[in-house]
Amino acid sequence: MADGSILVVGSVALDEISTPFGRADEIIGGAAVYFSAAASLFAPVQLVGVVGDEYPLSDLDFLKARGVDLAGLEQRPGRSFRWGGTYHNDMNTRDTTHTELGVFAEFRPTLPETFRAAKWVFLGNIDPELQLSVLDQVEGPELTACDTMNYWIDGAHDALMKVIARIDMITLNDEEARQLSGHANLTRAGRWIQAKGPRHVVIKKGEHGAMLFSDDHVFFAPGYPLEDVVDPTGAGDAFAGGLFGYLARSGAAAVDDLRRAVVYGCALGSFSCEAFGPERMVDLTSDEVEDRVRSFRRLTRFTTAIDLASA
Amino acid sequence: MADGSILVVGSVALDEISTPFGRADEIIGGAAVYFSAAASLFAPVQLVGVVGDEYPLSDLDFLKARGVDLAGLEQRPGRSFRWGGTYHNDMNTRDTTHTELGVFAEFRPTLPETFRAAKWVFLGNIDPELQLSVLDQVEGPELTACDTMNYWIDGAHDALMKVIARIDMITLNDEEARQLSGHANLTRAGRWIQAKGPRHVVIKKGEHGAMLFSDDHVFFAPGYPLEDVVDPTGAGDAFAGGLFGYLARSGAAAVDDLRRAVVYGCALGSFSCEAFGPERMVDLTSDEVEDRVRSFRRLTRFTTAIDLASA
Numbered sequence: 001m002a003d004g005s006i007l008v009v010g011s012v013a014l015d016e017i018s019t020p021f022g023r024a025d026e027i028i029g030g031a032a033v034y035f036s037a038a039a040s041l042f043a044p045v046q047l048v049g050v051v052g053d054e055y056p057l058s059d060l061d062f063l064k065a066r067g068v069d070l071a072g073l074e075q076r077p078g079r080s081f082r083w084g085g086t087y088h089n090d091m092n093t094r095d096t097t098h099t100e101l102g103v104f105a106e107f108r109p110t111l112p113e114t115f116r117a118a119k120w121v122f123l124g125n126i127d128p129e130l131q132l133s134v135l136d137q138v139e140g141p142e143l144t145a146c147d148t149m150n151y152w153i154d155g156a157h158d159a160l161m162k163v164i165a166r167i168d169m170i171t172l173n174d175e176e177a178r179q180l181s182g183h184a185n186l187t188r189a190g191r192w193i194q195a196k197g198p199r200h201v202v203i204k205k206g207e208h209g210a211m212l213f214s215d216d217h218v219f220f221a222p223g224y225p226l227e228d229v230v231d232p233t234g235a236g237d238a239f240a241g242g243l244f245g246y247l248a249r250s251g252a253a254a255v256d257d258l259r260r261a262v263v264y265g266c267a268l269g270s271f272s273c274e275a276f277g278p279e280r281m282v283d284l285t286s287d288e289v290e291d292r293v294r295s296f297r298r299l300t301r302f303t304t305a306i307d308l309a310s311a
Numbered sequence: 312m313a314d315g316s317i318l319v320v321g322s323v324a325l326d327e328i329s330t331p332f333g334r335a336d337e338i339i340g341g342a343a344v345y346f347s348a349a350a351s352l353f354a355p356v357q358l359v360g361v362v363g364d365e366y367p368l369s370d371l372d373f374l375k376a377r378g379v380d381l382a383g384l385e386q387r388p389g390r391s392f393r394w395g396g397t398y399h400n401d402m403n404t405r406d407t408t409h410t411e412l413g414v415f416a417e418f419r420p421t422l423p424e425t426f427r428a429a430k431w432v433f434l435g436n437i438d439p440e441l442q443l444s445v446l447d448q449v450e451g452p453e454l455t456a457c458d459t460m461n462y463w464i465d466g467a468h469d470a471l472m473k474v475i476a477r478i479d480m481i482t483l484n485d486e487e488a489r490q491l492s493g494h495a496n497l498t499r500a501g502r503w504i505q506a507k508g509p510r511h512v513v514i515k516k517g518e519h520g521a522m523l524f525s526d527d528h529v530f531f532a533p534g535y536p537l538e539d540v541v542d543p544t545g546a547g548d549a550f551a552g553g554l555f556g557y558l559a560r561s562g563a564a565a566v567d568d569l570r571r572a573v574v575y576g577c578a579l580g581s582f583s584c585e586a587f588g589p590e591r592m593v594d595l596t597s598d599e600v601e602d603r604v605r606s607f608r609r610l611t612r613f614t615t616a617i618d619l620a621s622a
Contacts, residue, residue: 217609226498259612262613302571
């Protein structure tokens with residue numbers, strides 16, 4: 001059972017999303033929201049972020065009801081972080097139509113006293129300098145992880161490498177892994193990143209699932225074969241939330257726990273794609289999650305019937 | 312054990328390949344060669360193809376030694392099919408530097424009498440009209456499959472759809488599946504193709520592995536995490552050879568056999584990438600294949616520890 005809280009630090013946003021399936025405007029979003037919506041199905045979550053004075057805080061009530069502590073969500077005068085994106089017909093590519101940092105530009109994460117003992121610490125995709133400041137504020141975490149993006153890999157490389165040297169796990173997508181490592185081959189990319197610090201490297205591959213490098217183990221989980229991807233926004237953050245949620249729930253992070261955690265991550269990432277924003281996770285049940293994890297087992301399971309070498 | 316021979320009809324070529332790892336010129340290649348090199352590790356193979364009078368037939372001796380019957384390999388006056396390709400640094404993209412059809416342009420596959428009873432029939436990527444003519448020549452096969460490419464999807468659509476309506480299985484890559492079906496979503500693409508005829512659709516995803524749609528089942532096998540991809544040429548054909556080889560060896564094609572067959576396919580595809588041309592498969596042993604299949608099991612296996620719904 002649960003072994004302490006999950007801490008997540010990251011963006012809390014208002015999104016405007018267009019896909020071939022429709023359009024949603026002024027809906028709650030941001031990495032910390034998607035992460036919390038997924039992780040709170042498993043364990044208590046402590047969220048650190050910032051919003052402007054126009055943010056519809058009541059839209060986060062479903063998180064509170066699931067045990068997400070919003071004591072670290074600062075509300076400041078000004079506009080909230082806003083992002084807009086339009087997905088192409090293939091749903092695998094999108095254009096960013098606008099990014100408005102608002103109060104997020106001045107975000108300096110300060111952990112409430114009660115958050116400092118969090119056991120499972122996830123640093124969402126923010127300035128690596130801020131990620132370092134959060135690492136300085138936590139006391140004896142069980143596992144620390146960070147996400148990042150091309151913007152920081154290019155523009156804040158040294159600070160990012162300092163973060164990577166200090167954390168236990170990094171989650172990033174395949175293009176980011178290639179960019180960070182300089183290796184087109186994802187196996188080489190994963191091994192290169194491990195050598196820079198983190199024992200565990202998780203490469204998110206969108207429709208192709210995820211890869212885990214943990215010590216000298218490699219594990220793959222496929223993408224769930226959804227026929228209707230309604231909105232992929234935040235799927236990578238929901239993935240991380242499912243992964244962290246599972247680890248916190250199990251209270252352990254040995255390689256077999258991590259393998260299962262990646263599958264729970266893929267399950268939550270797939271649910272997230274089924275509706276606009278984090279909506280699908282609002283009333284998602286544990287039974288639905290367990291059903292999907294069982295489906296994942298069927299997706300990759302095979303048995304040995306004949307053995308060439310001895311036949 | 313083996314339940315009849317495998318028949319493969321396809322190109323037998325001379326390739327010129329450049330990769331960041333080096334260069335090979337005038338090496339044996341073509342879909343039927345890669346397929347046979349893989350399949351012959353499992354079961355007898357009957358090859359139908361055509362080469363010019365300059366073809367180094369002795370380079371195919373390793374196939375003969377493994378039970379590949381070359382009675383259907385016609386040698387005609389003229390030049391052999393020649394293909395040249397240069398791989399980019401990421402090894403996932405390549406430029407075709409030349410294609411010279413030679414005697415392959417007039418290829419009209421005629422099955423030797425002893426080949427007509429083949430149980431496992433694989434129609435390599437050739438003109439769909441020729442694929443249809445081969446289907447007319449076989450007698451009571453257990454399973455028929457075809458491969459194809461963008462050239463035929465665009466230029467011989469009606470004939471290709473006739474092939475697809477008649478065969479039991481199609482193997483094609485993800486871009487081809489999207490192009491053929493008009494669906495960007497691979498699950499929709501797979502289901503769409505199944506609805507046109509084949510019970511089994513196998514989508515090859517290169518470094519991301521392969522997906523099998525079989526009746527209402529879906530199965531994923533990952534790409535093997537090779538650190539050094541020396542030459543990806545023919546990997547899809549070696550994949551198909553491993554898949555067909557396993558099916559012929561087991562003598563059955565129920566869904567659990569197909570799942571295992573896809574894993575054997577991924578294993579052979581990965582071996583094929585380890586050296587230029589089909590070279591790695593020349594002295595590949597059954598023990599090495601079985602070792603790799605066991606690795607595939609570890610790559611995707613996870614166990615259930617806690618159940619959210621009951622915890």
